[in-house]
Amino acid sequence: MDRTVPPGEVSGALTPPCSKSYAQRALAASLLCEGESVLRNIEFCDDTRSALRCIEALGARPRILDRETVAVAGGLHPADSRLPVGESGLSTRLFTPIAALCGTPIRIEGEGSLLRRPMGMMVEPLRSAGVRVRHNDGFLPFEVCGPMRGGLIEVDGSVSSQFVTGLLLALPLASGETTLRVRDAVSTPYIDMTIDTAARFGVEICHNDFTEFYIEGNQRYMPVDYRIEGDWSAAAMLLVAGATAGEVRVENISMLSRQADTAVCTALVRAGAAVIDEARAVTAARRPLRAFEFDATHCPDLFPALAALAAAAEGVSAIRGTRRLRYKESDRAEAIREEYGKLGIEVDLSQEDTMLIRGGAIRGGRVASHGDHRMAMSLAVAALRADGEVTIEGAECVAKSYPDFFEAFGRLRRPRSGC
Numbered sequence: 241m242d243r244t245v246p247p248g249e250v251s252g253a254l255t256p257p258c259s260k261s262y263a264q265r266a267l268a269a270s271l272l273c274e275g276e277s278v279l280r281n282i283e284f285c286d287d288t289r290s291a292l293r294c295i296e297a298l299g300a301r302p303r304i305l306d307r308e309t310v311a312v313a314g315g316l317h318p319a320d321s322r323l324p325v326g327e328s329g330l331s332t333r334l335f336t337p338i339a340a341l342c343g344t345p346i347r348i349e350g351e352g353s354l355l356r357r358p359m360g361m362m363v364e365p366l367r368s369a370g371v372r373v374r375h376n377d378g379f380l381p382f383e384v385c386g387p388m389r390g391g392l393i394e395v396d397g398s399v400s401s402q403f404v405t406g407l408l409l410a411l412p413l414a415s416g417e418t419t420l421r422v423r424d425a426v427s428t429p430y431i432d433m434t435i436d437t438a439a440r441f442g443v444e445i446c447h448n449d450f451t452e453f454y455i456e457g458n459q460r461y462m463p464v465d466y467r468i469e470g471d472w473s474a475a476a477m478l479l480v481a482g483a484t485a486g487e488v489r490v491e492n493i494s495m496l497s498r499q500a501d502t503a504v505c506t507a508l509v510r511a512g513a514a515v516i517d518e519a520r521a522v523t524a525a526r527r528p529l530r531a532f533e534f535d536a537t538h539c540p541d542l543f544p545a546l547a548a549l550a551a552a553a554e555g556v557s558a559i560r561g562t563r564r565l566r567y568k569e570s571d572r573a574e575a576i577r578e579e580y581g582k583l584g585i586e587v588d589l590s591q592e593d594t595m596l597i598r599g600g601a602i603r604g605g606r607v608a609s610h611g612d613h614r615m616a617m618s619l620a621v622a623a624l625r626a627d628g629e630v631t632i633e634g635a636e637c638v639a640k641s642y643p644d645f646f647e648a649f650g651r652l653r654r655p656r657s658g659c
Contacts, residue, residue, distance in 0.1 A: 243616075243635035243646055245623035247604070250481045250652040253489040253521075256474035257283030258308075259499055260641055261430060263468050264291040264330050265437040267302075268338060268409050271295040273314035273441065275463035280309050281492075282468055286640045290326035294335045297323050298342075314463065316413070318342050325380075327352045327640070332380065333402035336362055337410040340371040340384040350380040353611060362403050365395045369414070390416030390457045398424035405434040412443045412459035420453040426564065427538050429500035436498055440464055469493070472501035474642050475522070476545040477617045479504060481652065482524035483513035484552040485624035488652060489523040500539035507534045507546055511553050531555030531599065540564035540572075543595070544618030547576045550597035551585045551622055559595045575610040579619060582607050583626065604628025613640040620649055 258281045268291070270277040282288060284304075292302055292310070299317035304310050316338070323339055323346055325331040332350060336359075339346040360378025367373055369391060374383040388410060397404055404422055408431070411418045425431065428450045435445045442462035446454040470492040482488030495502055495517050505522065508515050510532035514525040531553050536542050540561055550557035565572035573595060577587040584603040588596040604626045609616035616635045623630035638645040 241636040242631050242633050243620070244629050244631045245620045246629050246653075247626045248485070248624055248653045248656050250486040250488055250624065251654055252652045253491055254478055254648050254652060255491045256471050256478065256493070257285065257642055258468040259471040260285060260287045261330065261433060261499065262437065263288050264334060265405065265409070265434055266466055266468060267291045267295050267312065268334055269437055269441040269461055270312035270463070271298055271300040271314050271338070272316060272409070272413060272461040273463045274460070276311055276313045277463040278309065278311050278465045280465070280467040282308055282310055285643055286326065287328045287330065290324075290328040290331045293324050293326070294331055298335070298339060314461070316341060318344060318346060321346055323348045325350050325354065327354045329354060329357055329400070330402050332359065333362065333400065334406040334409070336382060336384060337366065337388065337403070337406035340366055340369070340386040340388045341410055341413055343385070343387050345383055345385040348380060348382040348384070355380055358399060361396050361399055365393050365407065368393055388414055390414040390418035390455070392419050392421070394421045394423065396424065397422040397426060401425065401427040401430045404431055408434050408445055408453065408455065409438060411455045412438070412445070412457065412461075414457045416457045418455040418457065420455065422451055422453070425450050427500060427540070429498060429538060432498045440466060469497060471641070472497060472499040472504070473541050473614070474645075476501050476504040476542055477621055478652075479508060479522065479524040480545045480549045481621045481624060481649070483508050483511065483526055483549060484529065484621065485526060486654070487523065487525040489521055491521045493522055494520060495522065501542050503539045504542055504545060507532060507542070507549060510534065511549055529553040529599070531557045533558045535560040537561035537564060541614060543572055544576065544614040545621070547580060547587070547597060548618050548621040551580060551583075551599050551602060552625055553599040556596050556598045559597070560593055562589065562595050563593050572612065572615065575612060575615050576618075579607045579610075579615065580622070583622060583630065602626040604630055606631045606633065608632075609634040609637050611637050613637045613642065617642065617645055620646070624653070
C-alpha cells in the first residue's frame with residue numbers, strides 16, 4: 241500500500257500506542273504466573289499479536305476485554321509443539337528461553353525478514369543450561385527441548401539485548417540458581433525494562449552494572465493489574481515532527497521512563513529544538529536547527545527519527561551506532577542512505593559505526609519503506625519539509641508497531657503557512 245504525504249506543518253497533541261517492548265515483556269510474565277493478570281492500555285499491533293500467539297501456544301489463556309485491555313490466565317503448559325513468532329525479533333529471542341523451560345520439544349518458526357536475522361547467539365548459552373537445541377545454521381527455525389537448569393551461563397550481548405531479556409525472564413523458574421555473564425552488552429536500558437517488569441510480577445533479579453546477573457531459582461511470578469506506559473519509539477517520531485515542522489505535544493509519556501528512546505530529547509535539545517517536559521507529557525517545538533552529534537548505540541531504534549531530525553538541521557550531523565542497524569527489519573543504515581538520497585539528503589556511511597547526514601532542502605518524490613515500520617514513519621516526518629508530495633511504498637508496514645500512525649499523523653498536519 242502506498243501513502244502520499246503532502247508538505248505541511250504540524251500542530252496538536254497525540255497519545256502514542258503503548259510501549260510494545262513493555263507489552264511483550266508483560267505478556268511473557270503473565271504467561272509465567274499461576275493466576276490471571278490484567279494488562280491495560282495495550283496496543284494490538286502486529287508484534288503484540290505475535291506475543292499473544294506465543295503465550296497461547298505455551299499454555300496461557302488470553303481474553304481480550306476491550307480494544308486496549310487483555311486478561312491473561314497464566315500457566316506454562318505448552319498447548320502446541322510450534323511457536324509462531326511471526327516477524328517479531330523480540331518475540332523470538334524472548335520466548336525461546338521460556339519455551340526451553342519445558343520438557344517437550346518446541347519448534348520456533350518465523351516469517352519474512354525474521355528468517356534472515358541472526359539467532360546463533362542463543363545456541364551455546366541454552367546448551368550450557370542443559371537445553372537440547374537444533375537450528376538452521378544459526379537462523380530460524382529452531383527447536384528447543386528443556387527443562388532449562390541454572391548454573392553459570394555466558395552470553396554475547398553485542399548483537400542484541402533481546403535474548404538476555406528472554407533468559408532473565410525464564411531463569412527465575414529454573415530449578416537452580418543462575419549466574420548470567422553478558423559480554424559487550426548493548427541496549428542496556430532494555431535490560432533495565434526487563435528487570436523492572438519482573439519486579440512488577442514479584443520476581444527479583446540482581447545485577448552488577450548489567451554485565452553479571454544473579455538469579456535465584458524456583459521463584460514465582462505473581463499476577464498483577466498493570467497499565468502499560470506509552471511508547472517512546474513512536475513518541476520520538478512525533479516529537480521530531482514537532483521540532484522540524486511546528487509543535488507537537490505527546491501525551492501519556494514520561495521522561496522518567498526506563499525506555500531507551502527517551503534519549504531522543506537529548507538529541508532534540510542538541511539540535512536546538514524547544515523541549516518542554518511535563519509530568520505525563522512532552523512537547524517539542526520548532527526552532528532554528530543545527531547539526532548535532534549523538535551516540536545511538538544503546539537506542540538503535542531512534543536512528544530513523546534522528547535521520548529526519550538531521551535532514552532538517554543546518555550542517556552535518558554525526559550519529560554513532562550504525563553497527564546495530566544491519567539486522568533490523570531492514571538494513572536500516574543502507575535504507576536510510578538510499579531513501580533519504582532520493583529526497584536530496586546526503587547520507588555518508590563511510591566512517592566506521594557512524595552515520596553522517598548533511599541537512600538541507602528536501603525534494604518530493606517516491607520512496608520505499610523496505611518493509612520497515614520505522615523507515616515508513618521517518619519518511620513521513622521528513623515529507624513535511626519537502627518541496628512536493630512524498631509517496632511511501634509499502635507504508636502498511638507501520639502495523640508492526642503503530643497501526644494508526646498515518647491517520648494520527650494526518651490529524652496533526654496543517655497546510656504550510658503562506659501556501
